[in-house]
Amino acid sequence: MTPETLAEKVLSATRAAFEALALDAAVIPARTAVERPRDPKHGDYASNIALQTAKKAGTNPRALAEKIAENLAAADGVAKVDIAGPGFLNITLDAAAAGEIAGKIIAAGPSYGDNASMADEHINLEFVSANPTGPVHVGGTRWAAVGDALARVMRASGAKVTSEYYFNDAGVQVNNFAASLLASAKGEPTPENGYAGGYIDDIAQAVLKVRPDALETDDPQAVFHEVGVELMFAEIKQDLDNFGTHFDVYFNEKDLHDKGELDAAVARLDQQGHIFESEGAVFLRTTTFGDDKDRALKKSNGEWTYFAADCAYYLDKRERGFDKLVLMLGADHHGYIGRMQAMSQAFGDKPGTLEILIGQMVNLLKDGQPVRMAKRYGNVITLNDIVEAIGVDAARYVLARYSSDSTIDIDIDLWTKHGNDNPVYYVQYAHARTSGVLRNAAERGFDKGDSYDASLLDHPRESDLLKALAEFPAVVATAAALREPHRVARYAEELAAAYHRFQHDCRVLPFPDEEATPVNTARLWVVDATRVVLANALGLLGVSAPERM
The missing domain is CATH 1.10.730.10 (Isoleucyl-tRNA Synthetase; Domain 1)
Known part of the structure; x- marks a missing residue:
């Protein structure tokens, strides 16, 4: 007998008790659950349904529990029902009923564990979304494990889930990345706000292999931007694939700009009455929805802000038919929560349409000391560093084993021990x-x-x-x-x-x-x-x- 089957028997016994005692059955919940007691001496399962419903029905909880227990004890598979305290039901199954679960599990096979608790939910789950300016770092690696596992458990619970990676191929950071590649190819120092590390030199040389004429073109940085980003992202995708994390959709930020979706998003927000201008800049009035300040969408010089792209991307997801968006962000993104939730409501969506999960830091230790990083990536711990240290299985397990709001110290000695x-x-x-x-x-x-x-x-x-x-x-x-x-x-x-x-x-x-x-x-x-x-x-x-x- 499964806990779900027993819970149905508890409900049935409760309905019969209400009828016998001439009580209003409207207070009986549509569903209930049973729990395993901490002390096995108290039976196999426990229910508080008598305590939950007695006051609403205007009766004594223990008297109600006694009637429920009488009915439940007569049900197939129930050996006995004891009443504890003011009306807790402690239920003991007979061995045959308890043992039936083994056969049911074997019959279900890989589908055992599947349930319909999230049936009909259409969810977009975005995670990792590392900028294509370097390898997946340790924070992104944590989300690669947690996000992929979350997608799996939600699908097992009946939800229709699309896992998505937002590919930031537009903006200042990518421009700085391209400038860094160009400087490396020309043998020049890393530019201000640029990216350093052996991987920059490797990709710069790879760009020259693909485009030997890159330095002679009218716009060398544009070439390094196009080819370098493509090569970097191919490496990111390969690393994630080797880690067992696959995405249903890779979405390019550049497409939002090319298709005019930023203008469309601002127009929609303007229709909702939440856009205003100040000193030549365009703002979204997010303070209406609890944000600490209003957010700029377009600068006075006509440039779009990152937040404008966030608004367009959110609207794009909603118009693709998702009724819930789950966004997983790194530890340094707490400040994004208020503005993103306000933006969601500015579009007219109810609170809860957008969920934001924040992951905390991960430390890699050897002999109790932080691990020194490979020179190729400067001082950043990467996905490959973790995999090389403890293997894919251990890495995925340890990163998914802890609540995402807690910091993890990964002890290499422990996680490689047999x-x-x-x-x-x-x-x-x-x-x-x-x-x-x-x-x-x-x-x-x-x-x-x-x-x-x-x-x-x-x-x-x-x-x-x-x-x-x-x-x-x-x-x-x-x-x-x-x-x-x-x-x-x-x-x-x-x-x-x-x-x-x-x-x-x-x-x-x-x-x-x-x-x-x-x-x-x-x-x-x-x-x-x-x-x-x-x-x-x-x-x-x-x-x-x-x-x-």
């Missing part, structure tokens, strides 16, 4: 153990068959593991709703721990000189179910699930 204190190794090893058991069973001719006796799964370790397996869909739904994919990583570690305890205390395969019993068969189903869920959890994080380690 031991239980390395979280990604611990989870992957649990998956490898399940695969090993199934492999050994097959080699010995032990087939789990098409069915098992779930009532035999009554060992405490079996019960703990089965309850952990049953929680996975709810974990995925919560991770999606709260935009917190780290919940999947923490769940995977708890599941791995439950499996390791199970395998330690519950013999799965018979001894070589013994015949397999129905208990062995049932336990083999549990092992296979655990394998499925561990693989699915790791898959949501973009991490591999090895069968051997």
Whole structure:
């Protein structure tokens, strides 16, 4: 029995109790949930529905709980229901009902964990969006892991998600990048506000290979701008591809300018009554919506501001049919929140249409000290630095394992260690153990068959593991709703721990000189179910699930 199925039984028992007590059923919620109590002695699951509804119905919570418990105890799969305190329901399932989850998981396979909690939501998820002026740095790498994992959990929860990379190929920074390439090609010092590092020299030489005549053209910097940006972005995309992060859409900022979308966005905002001019410049009155000051869209010299492009890009997304936009920004972008939210409302959108997530810093440590950077990238930690230090799986796992609003210290020694204190190794090893058991069973001719006796799964370790397996869909739904994919990583570690305890205390395969019993068969189903869920959890994080380690 899944927690969702049990929750429906709780609702059914509650409706019956209300009818028997002649209470107003309108106060009963459409949905409810059950939770695992902290102390296993209090049963398998708990519900507070009597406390939640009794006051609204004008009755005593404990009296209502007693009637709900009476009805619920008669339901299939429920062994007993105890009442605690003022009206909490502590529910114990019978072994057969609890054990059924293994079969359901195996039948679902890769789709186990999928849910419909975000069905019909059409979401644009933008992350990384590093300027094409250098490699993806550590902050962008964090979003490459977290953003990709978030897209996966939201899709698993029924949402239609488009992952998008905003390619800033227009503006001052890209011009400075082109000027830096040109200076390198000419053997001149890096210009003021330019970019330094060995990668600039590499790309400058690559531009000359593509365009040997670049320095002789009428506008050499334009050539280095066009070809250099293309080469830099190709490197960024390749690095992200090697990291397992892929985008549905790469959107060029330059297209906004070329298609006149900045003018269109300002016109739309003007129609909404939020545009004004001052000293020759054009402003959006964002203070109307709580921003600390009004924001310039066009300078007095006629140049567009970065914020004008932000407005045009926002409108472009909305007109592509997305009903919710999720934007993931780095730690230095807190100041953007107020203006972006104000801009969203200036277009007439409701609060919540635009969500902005801010990620915190990442530090890479070796022997407790910051890692020295490769000269090619100056003093910047890059995606490739992290991958080279600990590998793709560990990098993706550690970056997605923590809440994005917390700083991460990545200890290279820990995350490359083959031991239980390395979280990604611990989870992957649990998956490898399940695969090993199934492999050994097959080699010995032990087939789990098409069915098992779930009532035999009554060992405490079996019960703990089965309850952990049953929680996975709810974990995925919560991770999606709260935009917190780290919940999947923490769940995977708890599941791995439950499996390791199970395998330690519950013999799965018979001894070589013994015949397999129905208990062995049932336990083999549990092992296979655990394998499925561990693989699915790791898959949501973009991490591999090895069968051997």
